[in-house]
Amino acid sequence: MPTATPSAANPATAHWLSASQLPAPPSAQQCDWLFDQGSLTRRLTELADEQFSVLPLLEGWQALRSDECLALKVPEGSQGWVREVYLRGHGQPWVFARSVAARSALEGSGLDLAHLGNRSLGELLFSDQAFVRGPLQACHYPAAWLPSAVRSEQLWARRSGFSRGALALLVVEVFLPSLWQHVAGRATLNP
Structure with a gap:
């Protein structure tokens, strides 16, 4: 698997907003997925009739993006552990997920993200009750x-x-068209 490497500054920006702040909210079905407080891993596993898998794409240390530094309350340009994966149903990528943690908080935390492999980070976060989840925000990625x-x-x-004590992780999940197609197909079968 490739490891993350520092990249040139990317001019793209994301405008993360709460459900009430979105100027043009998504459909009711999309809102249901975007702002569901439960485990996305569990929901995808159920939707995939247990045929759920995680495909790691990239992981390693790199400079975090500006929006990530701001959310994690670390200085601009801070180093962090970056993990990018596909969350797949029936072998198809349904969600692209990017998880980051600042190096300063991760080292010494006892959490070893480097050895997750094809396990879901969400499964780990939802099984450890010491982690507290912050508010959900959405945007067009x-x-x-x-x-x-x-x-x-x-x-x-x-x-x-x-967050768990001084450790903070930021988890981004991008819902791909293949997920919405499967959800729509499932709705047609089970009206």
Whole structure:
């Protein structure tokens, strides 16, 4: 698996907003997924009839993006552990997920993100009751930040922070068209 490497500054920006702040809210169905407080891993596993998997794409230390530094309350340009994966149903990428933690908080925390492999970070976060989840926010995720295989404009994404003492993790989940197609197909079968 490739490791993350520092990249040139990316001019793309994301405008993360709460559900009540969104100027043009998504459909009711999309809102249900974007602002659901439960475990996305569990929900996807159920939707995929237990045929859920995680495909790691990239992980390693790199400079965090400006919006990530702001959310994690660390100085601009701070180093962090970055993990990007596809959350898949029936072998299809349904969600692109990017999780980050500042190096300063992660080292010495006892959390070893480097060895998650094809396990879901969400499963770990929801099984450890010491983690507290912050508010959910949503935006149209910048296409430039997506892997080329799923790059598309105007995809809805959500993010939330998870904290345990001094450790803070930021988890972003981008909902891909293949998920919405499966959800729509499931709704047609089960009206």
